[in-house]
Amino acid sequence: MSATASPVIALVGCPNCGKTALFNALTGSRQKVANYPGVTVERKAGVFATAGGRRVQVLDLPGTYSLRARSPDEAVTRDVVLGRFKGEAAPDALLVVADATNLRFALRLVLELKHTGRRLILAVNMIDIARRQGAIIDLEGLEAALGVPVVATVAVRKGGIADLLSRLDDVIDRAPEAAINQWHEPDAAELRDAHRAAERILRRCLSRPADSTLTARIDNVLLHPVAGVIILLALLFMIFQAVFTWAVPVMDLIKSGFDTVAAFADAILPAGMLQSLVTDGIISGVGSVLVFLPQILTLFFFIILLEDSGYMARAAFLMDKIMGGAGLHGRAFIPLLSSFACAIPGVMATRVIDQRRDRLATILVAPLMTCSARIPVYTLIISAFVPARTVWGGLQLQGLVMFGLYATGILSALVIATILKRLVWRHRPEPFLMELPSYKLPNPRNVIFGLWQRATIFLRRAGTVIFSMMIVIWFLSSVPGAPADATEPAINYSIAGVIGHWLAPALAPVGFNWQISIALIPGLAAREVMVAALGTVYAIADQGAAVKSALGPILAADWSLPTALAVLAWYVFAPQCASTLAVIKRETNSWIWPTVTFLYMLTLAYLAAFATYHIATALLA
Amino acid sequence: MRVGAFDAAARPDMIELERRLIEMGFVEGAQIHLLHEGFIGRDPIAVRVDDTTVALRRRDASLILVDPEA
Numbered sequence: 001m002s003a004t005a006s007p008v009i010a011l012v013g014c015p016n017c018g019k020t021a022l023f024n025a026l027t028g029s030r031q032k033v034a035n036y037p038g039v040t041v042e043r044k045a046g047v048f049a050t051a052g053g054r055r056v057q058v059l060d061l062p063g064t065y066s067l068r069a070r071s072p073d074e075a076v077t078r079d080v081v082l083g084r085f086k087g088e089a090a091p092d093a094l095l096v097v098a099d100a101t102n103l104r105f106a107l108r109l110v111l112e113l114k115h116t117g118r119r120l121i122l123a124v125n126m127i128d129i130a131r132r133q134g135a136i137i138d139l140e141g142l143e144a145a146l147g148v149p150v151v152a153t154v155a156v157r158k159g160g161i162a163d164l165l166s167r168l169d170d171v172i173d174r175a176p177e178a179a180i181n182q183w184h185e186p187d188a189a190e191l192r193d194a195h196r197a198a199e200r201i202l203r204r205c206l207s208r209p210a211d212s213t214l215t216a217r218i219d220n221v222l223l224h225p226v227a228g229v230i231i232l233l234a235l236l237f238m239i240f241q242a243v244f245t246w247a248v249p250v251m252d253l254i255k256s257g258f259d260t261v262a263a264f265a266d267a268i269l270p271a272g273m274l275q276s277l278v279t280d281g282i283i284s285g286v287g288s289v290l291v292f293l294p295q296i297l298t299l300f301f302f303i304i305l306l307e308d309s310g311y312m313a314r315a316a317f318l319m320d321k322i323m324g325g326a327g328l329h330g331r332a333f334i335p336l337l338s339s340f341a342c343a344i345p346g347v348m349a350t351r352v353i354d355q356r357r358d359r360l361a362t363i364l365v366a367p368l369m370t371c372s373a374r375i376p377v378y379t380l381i382i383s384a385f386v387p388a389r390t391v392w393g394g395l396q397l398q399g400l401v402m403f404g405l406y407a408t409g410i411l412s413a414l415v416i417a418t419i420l421k422r423l424v425w426r427h428r429p430e431p432f433l434m435e436l437p438s439y440k441l442p443n444p445r446n447v448i449f450g451l452w453q454r455a456t457i458f459l460r461r462a463g464t465v466i467f468s469m470m471i472v473i474w475f476l477s478s479v480p481g482a483p484a485d486a487t488e489p490a491i492n493y494s495i496a497g498v499i500g501h502w503l504a505p506a507l508a509p510v511g512f513n514w515q516i517s518i519a520l521i522p523g524l525a526a527r528e529v530m531v532a533a534l535g536t537v538y539a540i541a542d543q544g545a546a547v548k549s550a551l552g553p554i555l556a557a558d559w560s561l562p563t564a565l566a567v568l569a570w571y572v573f574a575p576q577c578a579s580t581l582a583v584i585k586r587e588t589n590s591w592i593w594p595t596v597t598f599l600y601m602l603t604l605a606y607l608a609a610f611a612t613y614h615i616a617t618a619l620l621a
Numbered sequence: 622m623r624v625g626a627f628d629a630a631a632r633p634d635m636i637e638l639e640r641r642l643i644e645m646g647f648v649e650g651a652q653i654h655l656l657h658e659g660f661i662g663r664d665p666i667a668v669r670v671d672d673t674t675v676a677l678r679r680r681d682a683s684l685i686l687v688d689p690e691a
């Protein structure tokens with residue numbers, strides 16, 4: 001350790017041990033989340049002061065059962081612990097976090113980490129829950145048996161933190177146990193030995209009553225083959241309701257906020273290219289993405305609650321057979337669920353899937369879930385073309401069409417995943433092996449921290465990648481400007497207009513006219529921008545929500561029914577979202593996967609629109 | 622029931638699975654019992670292994686030999 005730099009401590013622990021809660025308790029708001037360079041694993045770092053007043057940097061490493069890394073996240077943990085991670089200082093000490101109600105795995109991890117020669121300290125976390133269950137843990141005995149300082153903590157209530165802070169000074173000052181790293185990847189026999197050694201220590205240091213825990217009783221209901229599935233479906237339904245109703249007032253507020261700012265910029269800037277760039281390009285472009293923030297946060301609120309309470313693993317258990325049928329991991333269920341709000345958090349959420357191929361398959365099909373950006377396009381076309389009448393005794397025809405579009409998205413995602421996993425990547429499916437943690441009450445503080453982090457990640461992205469995309473798309477749609485004696489809308493003269501006219505013959509077989517072809521280009525920014533773009537092409541003077549009400553009748557007069565249905569079919573599949581592709585690029589760290597996504601979705605969109613157009617034409621003839 | 626042995630010796634492709642099962646607590650002599658079964662095809666299953674509850678698919682669990690007498 002150099003004299004000038006502050007010492008670095010890394011938090012290591014099994015999944016669900018309360019590591020992040022301890023990290024939050026240590027650092028409070030003095031933390032920041034970024035990505036490790038080159039990999040899409042979250043790097044959570046913070047600072048705190050020890051009892052001796054020493055400033056310490058702390059890293060919250062991804063949870064793992066051992067250093068035998070099996071996922072990109074676990075590889076980061078291994079490499080940072082071993083001091084092999086490029087650009088990351090080797091930690092001066094490791095703070096191992098153990099779940100007091102399940103010590104066995106943590107003890108095995110401590111024994112393994114001792115081979116690395118790093119200074120260690122063990123925090124036996126959630127000691128309150130273990131004691132409430134009647135467990136008696138001999139902390140001094142543990143300390144003697146492991147040869148590592150041991151403190152008891154209750155991270156969610158900041159219990160034991162003072163004790164931990166005062167012990168840390170000693171740990172940092174101590175000479176490392178062994179100068180050299182003797183860790184190597186354990187084989188099955190060594191794993192067995194480590195497990196048995198942990199077991200022997202446990203027998204000496206822990207006494208607990210026969211287990212009849214609350215968790216087991218809750219699971220009898222929540223994992224019940226029938227009741228469990230019904231409860232899961234009810235929960236999902238409730239989350240959906242919340243995402244699509246609670247978030248709406250805030251979304252409207254953001255939308256009108258951006259409209260006001262755009263109107264203001266419009267008024268103070270002289271008419272011309274700069275005005276167009278600021279209002280049409282930057283403000284409405286970024287606004288069209290930011291408007292999803294409330295939905296994303298609502299969704300993540302529930303995801304964090306489900307994750308922290310321990311229910312998420314149960315949901316993965318219940319859904320595994322269905323997901324597995326399509327060759328996906330049970331955990332793929334969460335990213336796919338998130339994608340109903342927006343594919344961006346969905347693709348980001350695939351980080352919970354360990355295996356690379358499982359994760360890629362999930363990323364590739366996530367954009368097929370009907371995201372909320374498709375809703376404005378769907379409602380515009382449905383309300384213009386589908387009569388508002390009831391069929392089959394009480395079912396709304398419009399609602400039924402909407403449901404059909406959602407169902408098509410889900411089914412095609414499952415089919416594509418099946419094709420990928422069964423035909424393209426043919427190999428034995430990865431094992432599905434997952435601890436079902438004890439249930440816990442989520443801690444409000446951790447929920448707020450988690451939401452705050454999601455919000456900053458999303459905003460940072462909207463401010464960089466998405467922002468630059470918006471400018472490119474604006475450029476295509478506005479340059480060159482319309483000549484002075486223009487008779488057509490300005491977009492018609494722009495690069496997008498030229499491309500649109502050039503694309504029109506290719507899109508004619510699916511029933512699209514040149515107006516649709518042009519609107520598809522700004523619609524690449526985000527799907528719902530298509531509505532505004534159609535408004536521009538059909539030269540509607542109204543702004544904002546008024547576009548939709550004015551546009552409906554014009555479309556109804558200008559498009560045939562087969563064309564309208566073909567546009568709907570197109571939108572189920574089309575990769576009409578530059579931000580999603582940008583996130584896929586970031587998450588997979590390669591241009592291959594966004595390209596594959598773009599091409600396969602475009603192909604499906606074309607085929608679906610083609611089939612829809614021709615079948616509808618034939619049926620109506 | 623207790624974990625008897627592993628069926629992995631003769632199956633080199635199972636080495637990784639064996640290590641993962643050990644990591645989740647499936648070692649010889651561990652006390653196990655079946656807690657829950659999935660809705661479709663009674664798969665996956667949730668098993669209590671000593672103090673841990675583990676969810677796994679039947680095809681992966683088939684690597685573990687159990688001794689019903691112990």
